[in-house]
Amino acid sequence: MSTNDLTISSKKSFKSFLGKVVHNQLFIPLVALLLLVLFNLAADWFLHADTSFFQIVLKPSSTGSKILTGNLITIIDNASELALLAVGMTLVTSAAGGQDISVGATIAIAGSTVLRIVKGYSPDISGGKFAVVIICSFLLCVVVSAAFGAFNGALVAFFKIQPMVATLILFTAGRSIAAWINNNDNISINDERFGYFGNFIPGIAIPTPVFITAICLIIIALVLKFTNLRLYAQSVGINSSSSRLNGINPKIIKLITFIILGICVAVCGFIKVSRTSSITYAVIANNIEMDAILAVALGGNNLGGGKFNMTSSVIGAYVIQFLTTTLFRMKVSSSAISAYKAVVVILLIIMSSPFIRRWLDDRKSRREAARVTKAEAALEAAVEVAGDVAADVTADVNAGKESV
Amino acid sequence: MSVNTNVLGGNKLKLRRRASLSDTNLLLIITCIVFVAMYASAVIFLKKGFLKPQMFFNILNENASLIVLSCGMTLVMITGGIDISVGQVTSLVCMSCAVYLVNYHGSVLGSLLIALGIGLAFGVVQGFLVAYLEFQPFIVTLAGLFFAKGLTTIISSDRVSITKDNCPAFDKLCKTEIVVPFLGSVNKKGIYIPAYVEIGVIVALLVVIILFCVLKWSKLGRNFYAVGGNNQSANMLGINVKLTKFIAHVLCGLCAGIGGYLFFLHAASGSPLHAQGAEMNAIASSIIGGTLLSGGVGNIAGTLVGVLSLSTIKNIVTSLGLEDAWWTNITVGGMLCIFLLVQSIVLARRHRNKK
Amino acid sequence: MEDGAVLEMRGICKFFPGVRALENVDFTLREGEIHALMGENGAGKSTLIKVLTGVYPKDAGTVRINGIDRPIHIKSPQDAQNHGIATVYQEITLCPNLTVAENMYIGRTKGPFTNWFRMNRRALKLLDELDIPVNPKEQLGNCSIAVQQMVAIARAVDMECKVLILDEPTSSLDEQEVQKLFKLMRDLKAKGVGIIFVTHFLEQVYEVCDRITVLRDGKLVGEYVIEDLPRVQLVSKMLGKEFDDMADIKSGADVVVSDLNELPVYEAKNLTGTTGIKPFDFEIRKGEVNGFTGLLGSGRSESVRAIFGADRVAGGIVKMNGKRVRITRPLDAMKHGISYLPEDRKNDGIVGDLSVRDNIILALQVMKGFFRPLSRAQAEAFADEYIKLLNIKTASTDTPIKSLSGGNQQKVILARWLLANPVYLILDEPTRGIDVGTKVEIQKLVLKLAAEGKSVTFISSEIDEMVRTCSRLIVMRDGKVVGELKGNDLNQNKIMATIAGGES
Structure with missing residues (x-):
């Protein structure tokens, strides 16, 4: 009898463990990641690839210093902006119960602001002066895009406009504002030091955006740990009236989440323009808002607001980039990639239905x-x-x- | 206890008053007033042809497709959903029809069927996913957007144009102009130029009328409102919520098909760059027309006015001499902003008064 | 099926993940009777009704209905309507964006079109018959809650149903409207309609019902004819224990210590709200329990909301322990040691998706400040302490609060405010919509808190509850304080007279 009981209970605990795993929010993005890894391993095998998808090599770049190359590095590098946006978007989604669709346009504004400052200085200024210029341009771009974030946030919080609709304004006008900041000039910065932030710093083998994103993620993690942002944002997202009666100011919290997203956007804009040392107003960060929202959804977060899991969203962002890189590897043309993405998205979301x-x-x-x-x-x-x-x-x- | 009776009697007198304006009608009236004011001020201050009926008809000609797309969007938004795939579906429809006509020498009727088929297919699949599998509409239609976009470029990544040579029948169709009697104008040389509209406008207005009637007088239309107002209540009231949502998405898909074909008629070409951002224009038009994204409030007539307002403001900006594309976008953004603020303030006031 | 029965449910089971909501429940409704369905919160009344109306699929059991030989399967609310089962739910389940007439007829007219003219005319006639003062063309969202509830009832009545289910329809109606409803129920009964009536008001049960079915913990306790089941027994059946707790409470009201020399804990002069109440004066002393009373809409809730700063305050002088303070928003009040349990639990109280733990610590956490979060261990310890203290039934501290029953949700909110360690606690209708057992527990708790030296304001729509717990009652009418009762004046008759005004 007792042994019988034991097997039953162990079976049960295994089942409940399995249930816990399946119901965990991290389950979906992690399984998606695993499937992609397996798919690529299988592709390596079937295609008899000369070099594995996962191979990372250290080789000299065009500038001469040694850098790491490989698909994995590309994924981590290219997903930097998306991961940052996913962080901000998760907070906005949680507190405001909707999404910001203006992030792509605001990235253009942020990038344009940076270039407006940097273009005024000739490439031959000294390192110290250059650092000051960069820091000033970065700070200004943070202020500008936080201000645009606050604009969105104010519409949502004080005028009770749904986030998607409120941000539709900047979605429509943002790229034009970006062009207007620089009088619609095509700017390119010749100073190679400006490109360090989007590419490689000489002597360091890992792309700089990875570091920037890592630092930002750590800051966000610390903020979530040492403040009540998580509790407040979730409470406001779930029941704003009740939060108010508990002393939380829902309007301010919503505004704060939009401002945080604005700051994330500023960092993204900075990285984006540094990657190419130039800007194309109509194209920069095109459709990135869709990917960012997708990352949040893929992370199993409710797009209607409330509880959220930040780790899950960030992993979601990397999954999306992984998917894109995998599709490139399969020789899918860059323009047709979205069709395949759609199919995968549907498959992934079915799991969380x-x-x-x-x-x-x-x-x-x-x-x-x-x-x-x-x-x-x-x-x-x-x-x-x-x-x-x-x-x-x-x-x-x-x-x-x-x-x- | 006698006091009670008095109080109640008072209430009765007070409450059985004339019904106050519903949210839907209130927003519609605001939209109409703003549109009329805007057009009137354009006529008075700019004069650059705004008084000519043809100017107005040109707005219609250029926006026939957008009108139909926006109508579909309004339906979905009234049920509390959203469909952001319509722009790319339009693009896909244009491309498929163009390739069908040019490369496969298909018939015009065939191309029309293809357009409707594509729209319907998107509507049915997305509707099924949203209504029966309960996915979030934004995500489902986002997938639809990606899918349509990818498919368009797979079919052809270059522009495919229809000319007199490769498909004369279609060319004739899209050049057909329907003369509007009495509203022509006399040019400088004193020659009377009749006003005209394209076939697309007739179709678009038909769609508007049909959908207006559906929303106002059919049970289905009222169910859309009920579902958008409160979908749990609607369920308790005995409405088949899933079916209603499904139908809304199918109709929106169909509208995307028709709208796509109208775009094709107007542009006479297919290109992956066609109808970029049309979904956001459609959403913007619906909002300006008084549809709330939260569902339950909206009107097709308002949507028509919304589309017209949006293009009028674009025309005004252009005739002010601000040719650059970015000015148009900034003005449209600003206008959207003002409309949203007005709606928000008006609705907030009403709800405060109620208390 | 037995003779005269219009509805027979046998062996109904319904499970939710981790909860047995209904286990083998039988229920029979006969032609032309009003049948009360009684039970504590979480006993399974609502679940049974939702199974019957097709909102939830049942997991086991059969439902039979008069006129059909085989058991029927109700798939959806629409299906239930087609079988002649009409329902009025506790929460208003109408669409606020549609007109009154539409709400009455949507989902049950024939043909693909809406005939506005005919619909409005029919609606007007019905509304007149039922004496509901509203224009059928009015948008429902613009009407008062009571009118909305009456419209829901009108809709159900018009359905030519065989079974009418009324799930707590009276909670937002005033006495007059309740009487109107009862008259209507008796008329329908005479026509042979079977009515299932769910309510928390025992008096109402004994006023109109013929039979009572009692549920407890998802199981059937029994079915009784009303004459055979005195009130006290009914309560003990519902609670599953002998009922002498009420006696304890009565003695409690005498324990009132107010040292008049001491400064009041809270004192307001000319406090002016923006929600339609006249400026008023108010003070409360240490260890005192006072109450606000008045008819629905008399301004009693608005007054305490003004005290807490829940709505914008326009003016007035507020002193706490003699010192002048400014309270303009909830956080100010909380920092000065005022707690407020709101009237509307679902919309203002709970944060549905958050865990019981987070719901308990919420107020304390907010008071500590944005930059000083409680550690997980601390939070867990607080939650455990109060779950034990208030005997909250929850699977774990991680359970989302929305999956708890109403009474337990209310206890969690109470725990939240007790944890904030207030000097002055405002409880607005803490006993509304919860079961008798928890009601008693809450009243006892109030007296205990007062004995510990806290000041409490207690509001309840049940006057006997107020009489039992409060030592002083402030009576309001039309947004104005019209009287203050204490000592020997504190009895039902006197209170009623003051509420009604000088005429009686």
Whole structure:
């Protein structure tokens, strides 16, 4: 009997463990990542690739210093901006219950601001002076895009406009504002030092955006750990009226999340323009808002607001980049990539569908129902034997049945 | 207890008053007033042809496709959803029809069927995913957007144009002008130039009328509002919420198909760059027309006015001599901003008064 | 199926993940009877009704309905309507953006079109018959809650149903409207309609019902004819224990210590709100329990909201322990040691998706400040302490609060405010919509807190609850304080007279 019990309980605990894993938010993005890895391993095998997808090599770059190259590096490098945006977008989604679709346009504004400052200085200024210029341009771009974030946030928080609609304004006008900042000139910066932030710093083998993103992610993690941002944002997103009566100011919290997103956008804009040392207003960070929202959704977060899992969103961002790079590897043309992406997105989201979850739950309760009916029958038999103990209970029931 | 009765009697008198304006009608009226004011001031201050009926008809000619897309969008938005794939579906429709006509020498009717088929297919699939599998509409239609975009470039990454040579029948169709009687104008040389509209405008206005009637007088239309107002309540009231949402998406898909074909008629070409951002224009038009993204409030007539307002402001900006594309965008953004603020303030006031 | 029955449910089971909401429940409704469905919160009344109306699929059991030989399967609310089952839910389940008439007829007219003219005319006639003062063309969202509830009832009544389910329809109605509803119910009963009536008000049950079915913990306790089941027994059946707790409480009201020499804990002069109440004066002393009373809409909730700073305050002087303070928003009030349990639990109280733990620590956390979060261990310890203290039934501290029953949710909110360690606690309708057992527990708790030296304002729509717990009652009418009762004046008759005004 006891051994029997033991196996049952261990089986049960395994099942409940499995249930926990499946219901964990990290499950979906991690499984997606795993599938992509497996897919690439399989592709290596079937295509008899000369070099593995996962191979990383240290080789000299065009400038002469040694840098790491390989698909994995590309993924981590290229996903930097997306990961940052996913962080800000997750916060906005949680508190405001909607998404900011103006991030791409605001990146253009931020980038344009940076270039406006930097273009005024000739390439031959000294290192120290150059650092001052860069820091000034960066700070200004943070201020500008935080201000645009605050504009969006104010519309959402104070005028109660749905986030998607409120940010539609900047989505429409943002790129034009970016062009207007620089009088629609095509600017390119000749100073190679400006390119360090989007590419490689000589002597360091890892792309700089990776460091920038890592630092930002650490800052965000610290903020979440040492402030109540998480609790406040979630409370506001779930029930703003009740949050208000508990002393939280929902408007300010919403505004703050938009400003944080604005700062993330500023960093992205800075990296973006540094990558190419130039800007094309209509093209820079095109459609990145869709990818950022996708990252949040892929992370299993409810796009209607409320509880969120930041890690999950960030992994979601890397999954999206991984997917893109995988598709490139499969020789899918860059313009057709979105079609494949769509299919994968649908597949991934099916896993998190409330419909599927409920279907599973329903099956579970049916099984339980069947079990209980059996147990009930057994109990009745037991009651007849045990008699007087259960008499009180059955008396009531019988009384009820008699009156029927 | 006698006090109670008095209080209640008072209430009764007070409450059985004339029904106050519904949210939908209130927003519609604001939109119309703003549009009329804007057009009137353009006529008075700019004079650059705004008084000519043809100017107005040109706005219609250029926006026939957008009108239909926006109508579809309004339906979905009334049920509380959104469809951001319509722009790319338009692009896909243009490309498919162009390739079909040019490379496969298909018939015009065939191309029309292709357009409707594509729209319907997108509508059905997205509607199914949203309504029955309960995915978030934004994500589903985002996938739809990606899919349509990719498919368009797979079909052809270059512009495919229809000319008199490669498809004369279609060329004739899209050059057909329908003369509007009495509204022509006399040019400098004193020659009477009749005003005209393209076929697309007729189709678009038909769509507007049909959908207006559907929303106002059909049970289905009222169900759209109910579902958007509160979808759990709608379910309890005995409305098939899933089916209603599904139909809204199918109709929106169909509108995207029709709108796509109208775009094709106007542009007579297919290109991956066609109808870029049309979904956002459609959303903007619906919002300006008084549709709330949260659902349950909106009007097709408002949407029509919304599209017209949007293009009027673009025309005004152009005739002010600010040719650059970025000015148009900034003005449109500003206008959207003003509309949103007005709506927000008006609705907030109403709800405060209610208390 | 037995004779005269219009509805028979046998062996109904319904499970939610981790919860057995209904286990083998039988229920029979006969033609022309009003049948009360009673039970504590979480007993399974709402679940049973939702199974019957097709909102939830049942996991086991059969439902039979008069006129159909085999068991029926109700798939959706629409299906239930087609089978002649009409329902009025506790929460208003109408669409606020549609007109009154539309709300009455949507989802049940034939043909693909809406005939506005006919619909409005029919609606007007019905509204007149039922004496509901509203224009059928009015947008529903612009009407008061009571009118909305009456419209929902009108809709159900018009459906020519065999079974009418009323799930707590009276909670937002005033006495007059309740009487109107009861008259309507008796008329329908005479026509042979079977009515299922769910309510928390025992008096109402004994006023109109013929039969009572009692549920407890998802199981059937029994079905009784009303004459056979005195009130006290009904309560004990619902609670599953003998009922002498009420007696304890009565003695409690005498324990009132107010040292008049001491400064009031809270004192307001000419406090002016922006929600339609007249400026008022108010003070409360240490260890005192006072109450605000008045009819629905008399301004009692608005007054305490003004005290807490929940709505914008326009003016007035507020002193705490003699010192002048400014309270313009909830956070100010919290920092001065005022706690407020709001009237509307679902919309103003709970934060649905957050865990029980986060809901408990929320207020304390906010008071500590944005940059000083509690550690996980601390939070867990606080949550455990209060779950034990208030006997909150929850699977774990991680359970989302929305999956708890109403009474337990209310206890969590109470725990939140007790944890904030207030000197002055405002409880606005803490006992609304929760079961009798928890009601008693809460009243006891209030007295205990007062004995510990806290000041409490207690508001309840049940006057006997107020009489039992409060030592002083402030009576309001039309946004104005019209009287203050204490000592021997504190009895039902006197209170009613003051509420009604000088005429009686």
